Amino acid sequence: MKAAFILLLAGFAQQANPILGPTGGQPGDIILLDASSAQAKAYSWQCIPPLTDAAGRPLTTIVPLGDKAIVSSRAGTRIVILSLVDKSSTAERPILLTYQWTVSIGDNPPSPFPPGPQPQPPAPQPPGPIPPGPAPAPAGFRVLVVYETGDPLSKDRTAAIFSKEVRDYLDSKCAKSPSGKPEWRILDDDTVLADTESKNIRDLFKDAKPTIQALPAVVIASDGKFVAMPLPENKDAMLTLLKSKGG
Amino acid sequence: MADIVDISGFTVINDLNYQSFIPDVAQQSEHGMGLIPRNFVQMPLGALPYAAEYDMPLISEDEIEDRIRTHEKDESSLYHLRQYHKIQSLDQDGFGYCWAFSTVKAVMMLRAAMNLEMVVLSGWAIGALVKNYRNQGGWCQQSLDKIVNFGLPTYKLFPGAKREYDTPEMRADAATRKVTEWMDMTPRSKIQLASNLLRNIPTMIDLNWWGHSVCAIQLVSWNPFRVRIDNSWTPSWGTEGMSILEGSRAIPDNMAAPRVTMAA
Numbered sequence: 001m002k003a004a005f006i007l008l009l010a011g012f013a014q015q016a017n018p019i020l021g022p023t024g025g026q027p028g029d030i031i032l033l034d035a036s037s038a039q040a041k042a043y044s045w046q047c048i049p050p051l052t053d054a055a056g057r058p059l060t061t062i063v064p065l066g067d068k069a070i071v072s073s074r075a076g077t078r079i080v081i082l083s084l085v086d087k088s089s090t091a092e093r094p095i096l097l098t099y100q101w102t103v104s105i106g107d108n109p110p111s112p113f114p115p116g117p118q119p120q121p122p123a124p125q126p127p128g129p130i131p132p133g134p135a136p137a138p139a140g141f142r143v144l145v146v147y148e149t150g151d152p153l154s155k156d157r158t159a160a161i162f163s164k165e166v167r168d169y170l171d172s173k174c175a176k177s178p179s180g181k182p183e184w185r186i187l188d189d190d191t192v193l194a195d196t197e198s199k200n201i202r203d204l205f206k207d208a209k210p211t212i213q214a215l216p217a218v219v220i221a222s223d224g225k226f227v228a229m230p231l232p233e234n235k236d237a238m239l240t241l242l243k244s245k246g247g
Numbered sequence: 248m249a250d251i252v253d254i255s256g257f258t259v260i261n262d263l264n265y266q267s268f269i270p271d272v273a274q275q276s277e278h279g280m281g282l283i284p285r286n287f288v289q290m291p292l293g294a295l296p297y298a299a300e301y302d303m304p305l306i307s308e309d310e311i312e313d314r315i316r317t318h319e320k321d322e323s324s325l326y327h328l329r330q331y332h333k334i335q336s337l338d339q340d341g342f343g344y345c346w347a348f349s350t351v352k353a354v355m356m357l358r359a360a361m362n363l364e365m366v367v368l369s370g371w372a373i374g375a376l377v378k379n380y381r382n383q384g385g386w387c388q389q390s391l392d393k394i395v396n397f398g399l400p401t402y403k404l405f406p407g408a409k410r411e412y413d414t415p416e417m418r419a420d421a422a423t424r425k426v427t428e429w430m431d432m433t434p435r436s437k438i439q440l441a442s443n444l445l446r447n448i449p450t451m452i453d454l455n456w457w458g459h460s461v462c463a464i465q466l467v468s469w470n471p472f473r474v475r476i477d478n479s480w481t482p483s484w485g486t487e488g489m490s491i492l493e494g495s496r497a498i499p500d501n502m503a504a505p506r507v508t509m510a511a
Contacts (some may be wrong), residue, residue, distance in 0.1 A: 021349075158447070162328070187361060191511070193510045
């Protein structure tokens, strides 16, 4: 039998928008959208409008991380479109659902579209829990990778934390302890930190641990704030994330 | 097929040449070995306090070659971390403490993977305290058990098998570096050893044919089975203190691995 293909727009389908995340922020913030509650079979993230630099070269607007995505925090308003294959899909009856989410960066963000005939205004966003904002942390750039060693990382995530490219970046950008050791660590979530470990690392681990929602996670502290988020899926996504906060 | 990992310049110890790497009595006094094979009848798997039997999912054999290639491309194996941090081979200096030095090197490598402060740690402390300062052999779980309960001091505070180094300062220092999770492993399991090394978990391997215990730091290839080891016979042995074990010479008769250590 010919497979039926069903395309449902979220509004028509009366499906709750599974996207959780901020709808606003300031340039430099990490804008993480989380659709893991959908438990979908596949996710596809897009972001409009496209961004370019002064020379007209395209810039990254969104970094897909499976069921999550990081959205560019350059000033402006952008619309994120999530297409997912619903968890109830079967080979005979695939169900594709589409949702959207609007994020406005900056105090007076410009419209995402040039003046002219205006499209229908976006539908009001469904209310949803907003993750807590960044919490205070010591000044300087510090990174903790936290995972359960008994639940091993994938090959790509192993590369994301052990590759020379990532180590070199962290060594060059992270604050240094008095002994000169760059303050980034890869820790099991049950690691005991002795009093001789850097106080900044101890404080960050202690403060960040309760905010970690799922392992493996990465905790990034910069500009006196920290945020915990899922460990990126691979080395390139890890570097993109680190560079968005570490310069 | 070309090797994924370039091992040119490294000595390969295999079935054809292994006898030339077993020191005679005179050489043994120069290097020291000291392995006593573990008695699995008296101490079966799972019988050791603090040591879970190997409980991690194994990496599929189909995936191994790809993981080795990724490690090599990204310079992300324990061997690469050793070179990155300029970690040198230890020196058991003719004592029969290989079973302690192999474990101490494994903890140092684990600390490198966690990006903790790089300090040289003391195999002397563990060997001497377990054997009450006697020059005696043992197996790797004995030393790991000591590090779990007592901790691990720096070489600076315990640079030889002498009672004078047992000070309150040394004990306080050691207590900051206890191993808090470790795994007892199935003897002769190539796939457990491979899974550990591809996840950057350093592993102590006891080799009965050699009468010696060393730290395994890299899976070089699956077929033939090749493992890069870090010995405790000074950097002047092999290549910077390392060599490659191949085939049946690389299959451990007993092994264990620290998985989590205190951050200090």
